[in-house]
Amino acid sequence: MANLIQAIRGMNDILPSDTRYWQQVENIFREILHGYGYEEIRLPILEKTELFKRTIGEATDIVEKEMYTFLDRNNESLTLRPEGTAGCVRAGIEHGLLYNQIQRLWYQGPYFRYERPQKGRYRQFFQIGAEAFGVATPDIDAELILLSARMLESLGLKPYVSLQLNSLGSTESRAKYREELVKYLTTHQSELDEDSQRRLTTNPLRILDSKNPAMQQLIANAPKLTDYLDQESQDHFTKLQNFLRQAGLEFTVNPCLVRGLDYYTKTVFEWVTTQLGAQGTVCAGGRYDGLVEQLGGKATPALGFAMGLERLILLLQSVETKSQRETVQIYLMTDSDDAFQKGLKLADQLRDAYPTICVLQHCGGGSLKNQFKKADKSGAKFAIIIGEQELAAQTVSVKSLRENVPQVTVAENELIAYFSATEL
Ligand code: ATP
Ligand code: MG
Numbered sequence: 570m571a572n573l574i575q576a577i578r579g580m581n582d583i584l585p586s587d588t589r590y591w592q593q594v595e596n597i598f599r600e601i602l603h604g605y606g607y608e609e610i611r612l613p614i615l616e617k618t619e620l621f622k623r624t625i626g627e628a629t630d631i632v633e634k635e636m637y638t639f640l641d642r643n644n645e646s647l648t649l650r651p652e653g654t655a656g657c658v659r660a661g662i663e664h665g666l667l668y669n670q671i672q673r674l675w676y677q678g679p680y681f682r683y684e685r686p687q688k689g690r691y692r693q694f695f696q697i698g699a700e701a702f703g704v705a706t707p708d709i710d711a712e713l714i715l716l717s718a719r720m721l722e723s724l725g726l727k728p729y730v731s732l733q734l735n736s737l738g739s740t741e742s743r744a745k746y747r748e749e750l751v752k753y754l755t756t757h758q759s760e761l762d763e764d765s766q767r768r769l770t771t772n773p774l775r776i777l778d779s780k781n782p783a784m785q786q787l788i789a790n791a792p793k794l795t796d797y798l799d800q801e802s803q804d805h806f807t808k809l810q811n812f813l814r815q816a817g818l819e820f821t822v823n824p825c826l827v828r829g830l831d832y833y834t835k836t837v838f839e840w841v842t843t844q845l846g847a848q849g850t851v852c853a854g855g856r857y858d859g860l861v862e863q864l865g866g867k868a869t870p871a872l873g874f875a876m877g878l879e880r881l882i883l884l885l886q887s888v889e890t891k892s893q894r895e896t897v898q899i900y901l902m903t904d905s906d907d908a909f910q911k912g913l914k915l916a917d918q919l920r921d922a923y924p925t926i927c928v929l930q931h932c933g934g935g936s937l938k939n940q941f942k943k944a945d946k947s948g949a950k951f952a953i954i955i956g957e958q959e960l961a962a963q964t965v966s967v968k969s970l971r972e973n974v975p976q977v978t979v980a981e982n983e984l985i986a987y988f989s990a991t992e993l
Contacts, residue, residue: 579684579692581879589896590882595677597723598697598876605716607673607699612656614679618646624655624860626831628771635682649681652830653698654857654873655864661702662866669867671703677878689848689880700873702861707805710836710856710872711812717852717874718818721840726884730840730851732819735826736806737833738798740859746797747773753791760787777825780847793824802835809836832857836872844887845880852876898926898993900944900970901953904937908955915953915965915984922985926993945970950993953984 576582583591602609618638625631637649650656653676661667661674677697684690699716701709714732721727737743751773754761761769762784765776777788798806813820820838828837837855845851854874861869901916903909909930916928929947931940937954944952954966954976965984968976979987 577692579686581691581693587882590885591878594724594878594881594885595697598677598720601716601720601723602675602697602699605673605712607675607701607716610657610660610674610676612650612653612660612676612678614650614681615647616650616656616659618648620655620659620864621648621651624658624830624832624864625652626772628768629775629829629831631682631829635684637681637683651680651682653678653680653696653875654700654830654832654860657698657700657873658860658864658866658871662861662864667702667861667866667869667871669703671701673699673701675699687848689845689877689883691879695878696875697878698873698875700871702869702871705858705870707809707812707836710805710809711816713854713872713874714809714813714838715816715818717838717840717854717876720876721852721881724881724885726842726851726881726888729844729884729888730842731821732838732840733823733826734810734813734820734836734838735823736795736798736802736835737827737837737855738794738802739834742797742799742802743774743794743834746792746794749792749797750774750776754787757787760784772831774827775829777827778829788825794827795822795824805835828853828855832860832863834858838874842880842884845883848880850877851880851884895948895950896927897929897947897949898923899928899951899953900931900940900947900949901928901955902931902937902940902944903955905957905960908957908960911960911981912953912955915955915981918985919988923988923993951991 621636622632631651636651638646641647657674657676661672666672675698677695679693679695681693683692686692699713701713721730751769754769754773754776762781765779765784768775777791779788826837826839833855835856835858839850840852841849842851843849852874854872856872858870861871899919901912903912912930916930919928929949931943937956941952950969950971952968952970954968959965963981964978965981966976967979967987
């Protein structure tokens with residue numbers, strides 16, 4: 570036998586048993602985004618490497634060690650996109666979508682990072698992202714965060730996630746804070762772990778984001794970014810918090826929330842869950858008022874977020890109930906060609922009447938006893954049986970596969986009504 574070729578580590582096949590979750594999430598999100606006036610933009614998976622170096626920042630984890638970068642046949646350096654904002658901004662500038670207008674965009678697709686694969690962390694992963702351009706005021710920060718809340722709510726995940734909020738201030742105020750932070754950390758240099766030693770000179774704010782328990786005390790005592798905010802950022806942050814409070818959305822201000830990309834300014838936020846171990850952030854975003862100009866466009870305020878779909882789906886699966894897991898509602902079995910023919914008709918009538926259910930009609934013959942085994946294995950709630958007697962009497966037999974109740978006989982033309990009174 571030939572050697573088996575396997576998938577690349579950290580790049581998952583999404584199997585039929587899981588695709589319904591993906592479809593559910595994608596369909597619901599698409600509707601909600603549309604409802605908020607966001608329009609879809611579809612972007613290439615490959616971009617010039619320079620785009621990510623210039624936007625994400627040279628001293629970030631992503632650019633330092635996580636990008637899939639290669640030379641194409643023309644010796645041009647290309648990179649599989651590690652995130653969505655850079656490409657979206659590039660396209661927005663290139664096609665004149667951003668200047669002097671308000672633009673709400675969303676996108677979805679695969680992203681690539683060379684990370685250590687583990688639960689909730691992969692080398693190819695999927696995001697749905699939303700970006701809003703052209704509004705500098707905190708009203709749109711509030712709207713965007715409420716949109717993300719509604720998306721999580723729509724999946725029933727709201728009780729399992731919490732919102733963390735921070736402000737990174739302007740580039741200038743952040744630079745001032747950075748100096749103070751470096752001063753503080755330098756006096757405690759011996760307590761820094763290896764990663765943080767390195768970051769002290771390259772990207773000291775990221776030290777605040779360290780998950781190393783040994784570092785937590787040091788981080789807790791560090792100067793707070795929020796104490797160094799310029800007045801405008803401070804006002805922006807206060808207003809945003811008021812909007813959210815008035816909208817009834819709970820949040821926690823986390824002064825250590827810094828995010829792993831250099832382009833953020835002012836608002837940053839994350840939705841986190843405690844149900845997924847270390848990979849607890851299911852959605853992350855913030856404002857990036859300088860980025861459009863930095864990429865050669867006219868200065869345009871902007872903000873956005875991205876949802877990590879694998880983590881959302883893991884969360885969905887970990888909290889769903891058994892009845893939600895059932896994908897087949899009715900298994901229809903027959904024992905002759907004539908009964909099969911009748912079954913085709915009845916199955917379609919049921920699908921017309923209940924468009925969201927799955928009616929699985931048995932194919933491949935075999936005894937009814939055998940078909941019952943298959944029905945049970947399918948997870949269906951009900952079996953419909955059309956045998957010789959039923960066919961002659963224009964009835965069907967309905968048997969609950971989950972409850973110990975007697976089989977009932979239902980007239981063919983009352984079948985739809987029968988299920989309207991029964992929870993499918
Ligand atoms: P983390 O801190 O978990 O590494 P991040 O800050 O690198 O996340 P972002 O760049 O903000 O993540 O991406 C937004 C979201 O995309 C994350 O909150 C997460 O849900 C998801 N995500 C990021 N990297 C991965 C990955 N390697 N595998 C699966 N999902 C990911
Ligand atoms: Mg990361």
